[in-house]
Amino acid sequence: MSLNFDRSLEYLKMLIIVGVLILIGQRIGYGVNVMPALPGMLIVILISFIALTIKDSFPELKFPAFAWASLIALILSMPFMPTSDIFLKFTNEVNFLGTTTPILAFAGISVGNKIQKLKKLSWKVFIVAIAVFIGTYFGSAIIAQIVLKMQGII
Amino acid sequence: MKKNSEKQEEKMGQSNFNSFLKLCLTVLVIVVITEMFGTKTFRLGPGRVVLLPMLFAVVIGMLITPDLLGSKMESLKKIISMDEVKMAGSYVMIALLPLGVKYGTLVGPNIVEVVKAGPAFLLQELGNLGTVFIALPLALFLGMEREAVGATASISREPTLGVIGEKYGISSPEGTGVLGTYLMGTVFGTIFFGLLGGYSAATGLHPLALAMASGMGSGSMMAAASGALAEAVPEMKDGILAYAATSNMLTGVTGLYSVIFLGLPLVNFLYDKLYPFFSKKNRGDK
Numbered sequence: 379m380s381l382n383f384d385r386s387l388e389y390l391k392m393l394i395i396v397g398v399l400i401l402i403g404q405r406i407g408y409g410v411n412v413m414p415a416l417p418g419m420l421i422v423i424l425i426s427f428i429a430l431t432i433k434d435s436f437p438e439l440k441f442p443a444f445a446w447a448s449l450i451a452l453i454l455s456m457p458f459m460p461t462s463d464i465f466l467k468f469t470n471e472v473n474f475l476g477t478t479t480p481i482l483a484f485a486g487i488s489v490g491n492k493i494q495k496l497k498k499l500s501w502k503v504f505i506v507a508i509a510v511f512i513g514t515y516f517g518s519a520i521i522a523q524i525v526l527k528m529q530g531i532i
Numbered sequence: 533m534k535k536n537s538e539k540q541e542e543k544m545g546q547s548n549f550n551s552f553l554k555l556c557l558t559v560l561v562i563v564v565i566t567e568m569f570g571t572k573t574f575r576l577g578p579g580r581v582v583l584l585p586m587l588f589a590v591v592i593g594m595l596i597t598p599d600l601l602g603s604k605m606e607s608l609k610k611i612i613s614m615d616e617v618k619m620a621g622s623y624v625m626i627a628l629l630p631l632g633v634k635y636g637t638l639v640g641p642n643i644v645e646v647v648k649a650g651p652a653f654l655l656q657e658l659g660n661l662g663t664v665f666i667a668l669p670l671a672l673f674l675g676m677e678r679e680a681v682g683a684t685a686s687i688s689r690e691p692t693l694g695v696i697g698e699k700y701g702i703s704s705p706e707g708t709g710v711l712g713t714y715l716m717g718t719v720f721g722t723i724f725f726g727l728l729g730g731y732s733a734a735t736g737l738h739p740l741a742l743a744m745a746s747g748m749g750s751g752s753m754m755a756a757a758s759g760a761l762a763e764a765v766p767e768m769k770d771g772i773l774a775y776a777a778t779s780n781m782l783t784g785v786t787g788l789y790s791v792i793f794l795g796l797p798l799v800n801f802l803y804d805k806l807y808p809f810f811s812k813k814n815r816g817d818k
Contacts (some may be wrong), residue, residue, distance in 0.1 A: 392626040395556055399563055400630060407567030407585060416665035419630075426629030440691075444632040444751045445784040448777055451636025456643050466637060474634045474773065475584060476567075478755045481627040482586040482722060483562040486593020487555070487622050487750055489719045493599035496719055499712055502674045505718035506683050509667035511724055514687045515757070517662015518745035518779075519737050523797070525652035532738040 389430050393423045396480055404476030418468035425450050462500075543745040547615070555623070562592050562638045571763060579734030582760040587726045593620075594719070628751045635777030642774040649740075653779060657786050660686060664799045672803075673811040682709030682804055685795040688717055689749045691788040695796070722756040729757035730764040739765045743772040747779025749787040754780040 397419045404410045429446035451469070454461045526532045538652035566585040573582045595601050597617055600608040625794035639646060646653075663684055682700070686692045688710050693702075701736035725746065732742050739761060758776035762769040 389626065392623060392776070393611045393629070396556075396623070396627045399556075399560060399627075402560065403563040403567045403585075406564060407570060422630045422633045425625075425633045425636075429629055429632065430626075437775065440788065442784055444628050445781050448636035448639065448781055449631030450631040452640040452643070453636075455637045455640025457641055459640075462640065464642065469633065469637045472630065472634060474631075474638070475571075475586070475759060477631040477634055478584070478586040478759060479563050479566055479589050479625075480559060481624060481631060481752055482590040483559045483566075484561075484618060484623040484627050485722065486590040486595075487558070487597060487612060487617055489594055489619035490597025490599060490602075490612070491614055492715055492719060493594075493597065494677075496715055497670045499715065502671070503677060503683065503712035503716060504556045505674065506667055506671045506676065506680070507713045507720075508724070509670045510663045510684055510687055510713050511717070511721070511728075513663035513666035514660050514748055515662075515683075515725070515728065515732070515745045516659075516735075516737075517665075518656040518659030518748075519732070519735075519741045520662075521659035522652050522656035522741035522744040523737050525655050526649060526741055528650065529651055529652060531652070532740055 385434070386427075386431070388425060391421075393426050393447060398424050399480040400472065400476050402477050403479050404473040407479070408473045408476055410473055415471040418471040421465070423471055425454075457492070551613075551615045551619050554611050555619050558596070558612060558616070559593075559620075559623075562589050566592065573730070573763065576731070577734075579731040580764050581727060581737070582730030582763040584726060584756075584759055584763065586756065586759065587723060590722050624752075631751065631755055635773065635780075638770060638773045639777050639781075642770065646774060646778050649775070652741075653744060653782055656741075656779065657782060657790060658794070659745065660748065660783070660787075660790065661794060661798060663687065664795065664802060668799055668802055669806060671812075672806055676709070677807075678705035678803075679709035679712070681796075682706035682711075682798050683713045685710070685799045686787075686791050687748050687750075688713035689787070691749070692791045692795075695788065695791050699796070717750070717753070721753045723749065725753045726756035726760050729760035733761060733764045738771055739768050740775050743775035744779045746776045747781070747783050749780065749783040751780065 401412050401415055401419055404414055426447050429443045432446050433443040454465045456462060566588040571584050573580055596608055596612050598609050598613055602612060666679055667684040671684055678800055682696050693710055693714055696710040729746060733739060742761055743758055746754050754776055758773055762772045
């Protein structure tokens with residue numbers, strides 16, 4: 379139990395750091411002032427924390443914390459939910475693109491220990507991986523295009 | 533004895549705290565610089581290239597690691613050493629969560645439209661198998677053998693890594709293949725999709741179809757692809773982000789099963805059909 383408590387505390391600490399980075403980043407990049415965005419950020423941190431707790435409590439589900447976070451926010455913001463107005467009002471102060479910059483700054487640094495491994499790969503892997511990316515992306519896009527058209531949505 | 537270990541613990545705690553400070557301040561500097569620089573878009577042929585701050589952030593982050601610029605600059609290595617690199621990995625997972633919440637808030641208000649598009653969402657998951665038809669023949673053409681099976685069965689995110697590792701062993705040729713694509717995706721995936729996402733609007737495919745395609749089971753790749761696409765087609769921004777997030781959530785559920793029951797059988801079937809043809813050809817070349 380105490381170990382879980384330590385881990386939760388660590389999660390909270392990390393989430394607060396990330397929250398601060400987002401608040402500063404979106405102040406600079408999108409002109410969102412820090413104070414009005416604070417309540418929204420606290421809600422975002424709280425939901426993220428709940429998502430992590432759910433994921434740790436049900437490891438056998440193999441549903442990532444990222445997806446839990448989306449799902450909780452999705453439910454709270456559905457039009458027929460009593461929470462939707464107030465929830466959206468606050469979270470709208472957290473800029474979508476603003477949340478992405480810290481992620482990718484961390485992600486860039488985190489691949490630092492893979493550079494040596496990457497250098498060992500053959501150029502063939504590079505080409506094949508690009509083909510995998512393109513095949514996955516356009517494979518889905520083409521099917522989506524056909525079905526959405528058949529449904530009359532686009 | 534006890535005192536010694538206590539001291540050691542204290543020292544470890546100290547160095548951990550130093551790593552934490554160095555890492556977070558570095559990321560803060562990266563965020564400040566890239567947000568000040570802002571989003572850059574330019575036309576290139578028929579399409580528009582969208583360079584979001586996140587794209588610059590991942591490139592700068594990568595460049596300052598010990599094996600790249602760090603190997604040339606001793607002082608940089610003192611700030612970002614392998615300790616900080618390791619710590620950054622756990623921060624990625626945490627930093628993704630606020631983005632996850634934001635995506636949820638984009639899907640929720642549009643839930644009725646999203647549910648209406650349900651059939652398209654489910655069927656486009658099959659489109660992820662498109663990789664098998666394009667990448668497998670190419671891999672065989674380049675002379676790969678069983679590595680090709682692992683490398684092209686899917687976009688090789690964590691679930692695929694687990695499935696192939698369990699079935700063939702991660703040090704098998706198939707394991708080597710899946711690790712190769714995984715590594716490429718981890719290092720270059722966001723950069724590649726960040727560029728492709730904005731530019732793909734020029735293909736004539738509908739932005740909503742492209743948005744669905746950007747949900748591939750990786751939060752950061754989806755963010756890069758859909759973020760750039762939304763900047764390229766700003767009048768459809770909300771729809772694009774909602775579709776992308778829904779598709780990504782769905783891939784989170786179906787991805788594992790689609791590799792086990794569809795991707796792997798399909799790639800093995802095609803491998804058996806195509807391999808004799810390519811191996812004959814390759815031998816002929818020699």
